[in-house]
Amino acid sequence: MNQAMRCPMCGGNCRDGATTFTVDLGFGVVVIREVPATVCEQCGADWIDDTASEVLERLVADAREKHAMIEVATYKDLKAS
Numbered sequence: 001m002n003q004a005m006r007c008p009m010c011g012g013n014c015r016d017g018a019t020t021f022t023v024d025l026g027f028g029v030v031v032i033r034e035v036p037a038t039v040c041e042q043c044g045a046d047w048i049d050d051t052a053s054e055v056l057e058r059l060v061a062d063a064r065e066k067h068a069m070i071e072v073a074t075y076k077d078l079k080a081s
């Protein structure tokens with residue numbers, strides 16, 4: 001995050017942090033922990049940047065193709081592969 005950002009939800013201060021990303025595919029669930037994000041210190045709202053989103057989209061597409069019931073990973077492990 002280049003400059004101080006105010007949360008559009010509550011007006012709180014935002015900072016660099018991490019979040020957990022989850023997707024319910026209907027037939028299964030994808031959970032990615034420790035995803036880099038901008039996080040509001042006051043209300044906890046979070047925003048994932050475009051680069052991280054692309055990585056997450058690929059994983060979700062892979063889980064959907066495999067018809068995985070449960071897919072759990074940490075973001076840093078995804079980036080390493």
